[in-house]
Amino acid sequence: MKKFYITTPIYYVNANPHIGHAYTQIAVDAVARYHKMLGDDVFFLTGTDEHGEKIEEACIAAGFGKGKEREFVDSIVVNFKKAWDVLDIAYDRFIRTTDDEHKKVVQEFMACLADNGDIYLGQYDGWFCAPCETFWTDTQAENGVCPDCGRATGRIKEENYFFKMNKYQKWLTDYINDNPGFIMPEYRKNEVLGFLREDLTDLCISRPRDRMSWGVPLPFDEDYVVYVWFDALINYLTGCNYAGGGKDFSECWPANFQVIAKDILRHHAVYWPIMLKSAGLAMPQVVFAHGWWKMGDEKMSKSKGNIVDPLDLVNKYGVDPIRYFLLRAVKFGQDGVYSEDALVTMYNNDLANDMGNLLNRTLTMVDKYFDGIAPTAPARAADNVLAALSGAIEENAKSIPSDVDMYFKDLRLNMVLERVWQLVGMANKYIEKSAPWKYSKEGNSPAVKTIIADLLEVLRIVAIFVFPFMPRTSMEMWKQLGLSDDVSRVSLKKLNTWRGFPAGTRIAKGEPLFPRISSAL
Ligand code: MSP
Numbered sequence: 001m002k003k004f005y006i007t008t009p010i011y012y013v014n015a016n017p018h019i020g021h022a023y024t025q026i027a028v029d030a031v032a033r034y035h036k037m038l039g040d041d042v043f044f045l046t047g048t049d050e051h052g053e054k055i056e057e058a059c060i061a062a063g064f065g066k067g068k069e070r071e072f073v074d075s076i077v078v079n080f081k082k083a084w085d086v087l088d089i090a091y092d093r094f095i096r097t098t099d100d101e102h103k104k105v106v107q108e109f110m111a112c113l114a115d116n117g118d119i120y121l122g123q124y125d126g127w128f129c130a131p132c133e134t135f136w137t138d139t140q141a142e143n144g145v146c147p148d149c150g151r152a153t154g155r156i157k158e159e160n161y162f163f164k165m166n167k168y169q170k171w172l173t174d175y176i177n178d179n180p181g182f183i184m185p186e187y188r189k190n191e192v193l194g195f196l197r198e199d200l201t202d203l204c205i206s207r208p209r210d211r212m213s214w215g216v217p218l219p220f221d222e223d224y225v226v227y228v229w230f231d232a233l234i235n236y237l238t239g240c241n242y243a244g245g246g247k248d249f250s251e252c253w254p255a256n257f258q259v260i261a262k263d264i265l266r267h268h269a270v271y272w273p274i275m276l277k278s279a280g281l282a283m284p285q286v287v288f289a290h291g292w293w294k295m296g297d298e299k300m301s302k303s304k305g306n307i308v309d310p311l312d313l314v315n316k317y318g319v320d321p322i323r324y325f326l327l328r329a330v331k332f333g334q335d336g337v338y339s340e341d342a343l344v345t346m347y348n349n350d351l352a353n354d355m356g357n358l359l360n361r362t363l364t365m366v367d368k369y370f371d372g373i374a375p376t377a378p379a380r381a382a383d384n385v386l387a388a389l390s391g392a393i394e395e396n397a398k399s400i401p402s403d404v405d406m407y408f409k410d411l412r413l414n415m416v417l418e419r420v421w422q423l424v425g426m427a428n429k430y431i432e433k434s435a436p437w438k439y440s441k442e443g444n445s446p447a448v449k450t451i452i453a454d455l456l457e458v459l460r461i462v463a464i465f466v467f468p469f470m471p472r473t474s475m476e477m478w479k480q481l482g483l484s485d486d487v488s489r490v491s492l493k494k495l496n497t498w499r500g501f502p503a504g505t506r507i508a509k510g511e512p513l514f515p516r517i518s519s520a521l
Helices: 019-037 053-061 069-086 100-115 166-178 186-195 228-233 246-252 262-279 310-317 319-328 340-370 384-398 400-409 413-434 436-441 445-466 471-480
Strands: 004-012 042-049 093-096 119-129 134-136 154-163 206-208 221-226 257-261 286-290 293-295
Touching: 004 019, 019 042, 019 069, 019 257, 019 286, 019 293, 019 310, 019 319, 019 400, 019 413, 042 069, 042 228, 053 069, 069 093, 069 310, 100 119, 100 228, 100 262, 154 206, 154 221, 154 262, 166 186, 166 262, 186 262, 221 228, 228 262, 257 262, 262 286, 310 319, 310 340, 319 340, 319 413, 319 471, 340 413, 340 436, 340 445, 340 471, 384 400, 384 413, 384 445, 400 413, 400 445, 413 436, 413 445, 436 445, 445 471
Parallel strands: 004 042, 004 257, 042 093, 257 286
Antiparallel strands: 119 134, 119 154, 206 221
């Protein structure tokens, strides 16, 4: 069976992770968890990008000194792994570009491009932005300024190896036009087609070892190391066992989703497909570029000194509220401006009021009216008003699986949450409108049974679809609902979307899920 292969970028280890990095991780984690629930054989790859000038400079700046790069990167990698553990990122493999296996794959891959006649020696005379690790031409870097980050670049004039990108320009343009879902969202595809309207220059893909030695030596010329972006992109192949060749690799590649942010779109939507094409490998199905978390007008980044540490936030608010906020607050694909006040507001409104209350109120009523045992829903509602309310919520709940699936296919992650919260909101209104306490006073037990059975069913469905985003919360809901098994093992293929809540279940009401907080902590 072909695996569902999903990747994140591999992060530079020049500094510790911030919520921008955490954002990509959480998004990919949610997609991976959803696909596991669909029954797919998921393979989720992440890792760290550890070579190149940027890391070499950071190593020196951190006081480790030249030649101590390995010690330096080791000291940072642990912090990435720790952050991903704290954020419940359930990746399958963590790749480091300093792994021996990866270095071997890079060399094998570079030899393959050379054998195919796509690499040649030439003179590089242009700009290089070390923080972005990107080469720029005179027209791209006006006055030597990096068009991506706005910093001054350095002029480089040296003999180097080049990759024949230009040769593939027409092929790539046609491929993107013929495969409209290849680059997502659509506006990013248009951006790439925009780059491709200008003549693609061949890409410099080496650095002379005597000027920059922290990298993988070129297999055909030991005096050079591989340009760090080539080294980095190849991780997606190493990660799924390209070195082993054969079955493992063909079960995995091509990737289903390669998720990145817009800053590295050119590398993933121009360099990468051309590298794959030259090597005779298939294209990933989707390259999805999301937006940036910004502080005011600026991208959040270590170099700007405006970062938010995800671990601080988790200490204050817990892991699930952070996961929820990051994926809900911004349309996946567009930029978002970070604010802790917005996080607190969303926590109180969506989590404490809407979802936490729904669970709490419902379970309180199960205890009060049915001694903690889930009632059996009568075949028909007691009156027309209740029948209409009950019918409407049933209809809403039943269309959740197909709506959620549609949104996940396009990585419209905020929409998944919006859709689930629409059901949560409807359930809260249902309680107000049907007023079960009135029916109870009148001794109309069938009516109360209908309402409570409906609410428990809604909560079961909400717990299931919240799992990819907030696994701990979902498991806690599951426990309080008294449901057995493990919510993560629910198979969405076999999901019974109405009346799947087993009558007779003893609920186990616990502490409220999200106690309200008055202001940013
Ligand atoms: N090492 C390269 C990627 C190589 S992939 C083959 C790199 N690393 S990075 O550390 O700069 O991380 C870039 C990625 O981190 C972005 O593509 C994005 O996924 C994430 N983000 C970093 N800052 C971010 C924001 N401020 N906002 C959203 N995502 C951010 O580029």
